[in-house]
Amino acid sequence: MIWLRQALAVLAKDWRTELRTRHALHTIALFAVTTLVTVSLALGPAGVSSAERTTTLPVILWIILLFAAAAGLPRSFVAEEEGHTADALRLSALPSAIFAGKAAFSIGLLWGLELLLTPLFLAMMDLPVGAPAALVLILLLGALGLAVASVLVAAMVAQARSRGALFPVLAFPLLLPLLMMAVELTRGAVVGGLDLNVLQQLVLYDASLTVGGLMLFPVIWNP
């Protein structure tokens, strides 16, 4: 019970500080929209030819999500170190509760981003979706793994020297399998199906990252 209360407290604290500065929110949202506009503009009025649409566009959607996450999510721990609040946080909550709270915050942020980006993306790219419910499920599950891995890597990066460049270097190899599965599933959802086999792998990957994170985060967090 204490664990849950602490995790919720960390989540509430992160949301409150976020709503005061809106740093991550603005960065992530604007980054995603700018990238979407850039991609859409670069493709030109014709866009992607209809034959290649279902294979190409899901890739672009997930790349935008991945890079937006890399732009906004590392802040959460770097800010703790830079604001010298990390030690206070270390004293006031269990490590795994901090991990859960931070992960929940990142998941919320990414889900919000997807809520904003996906309709815009589908409209701008003129991509009809065959199975909208499946797409929502995939987006939710994909963001979960993305957020959990990002929190883990962000906590590591906050203790290193070259913080900005290090995050993508460490996070992308960890996220590549997730990205491949998510893209594969999104392609299916656009056409109108859901490959349960791949979905199972995605859930398994999310679960291993979460369990691994809960086990490893205390080691990262406590020097």
Place this chain on the structure above:
Amino acid sequence: MKTLLRWSLWLWISLCICGAFLYAPLAEGFVGQSSRILFFHVPMAWGAFVAFITAGVYAILYLKRRRPEDDRRSEAAVQIGLLFCVLATITGALWARVMWGAYWNWDPRQASIVIVLVFYAAYLVLRDAVEDPETEARLASVYAVLGLIVAPFFFFVLPRIVQFTLHPDSVINDRGSVDMESRMLQVLLAGAIGFTALFFWILRLQTRLAALEGRRRHRGLLS
């Protein structure tokens, strides 16, 4: 005793090389002599696999016991594993050129080996980015354990997701049987054993070297 072991390793590897070219027959369905690269490609990939597992095991040991030599072994194992992995990639690409007509065509196996390469290269970058030796060892160990968690996905799951692989069956295939001419199998297994022994020998040397370098750096700081 050590000299004897070293010489027998030399003899064993020499026999494997001779066996690959003179003793083993050519495999059916392969262009020309191209199947012979298998006797080096497979043991190298196996060696890389053993190396990364070893790195993960020593990383867990380091996180449990906090002895610097465990971390040195883990780092050395990653370095050697990367070397094996690069060699396996190159031999695979050469063979792909002969058999499939192109060095690179993103076969699922090639995709997963590239992710593994990028992952462990990121491990070395992480080590460089952290200044404090204790933090470096701790974070690197966490990353190596993360590698252990996601490695099954690289090696076993991803190649299954994309169905159209051209890669020949693994030594032990889906049917759980060994479909290989017995002389070829002998050379292949001997190669795998030889490369495993070679890995552990280089690991010892590399660990000793790292320990000596560490001691010298320490003394340099003191004087």
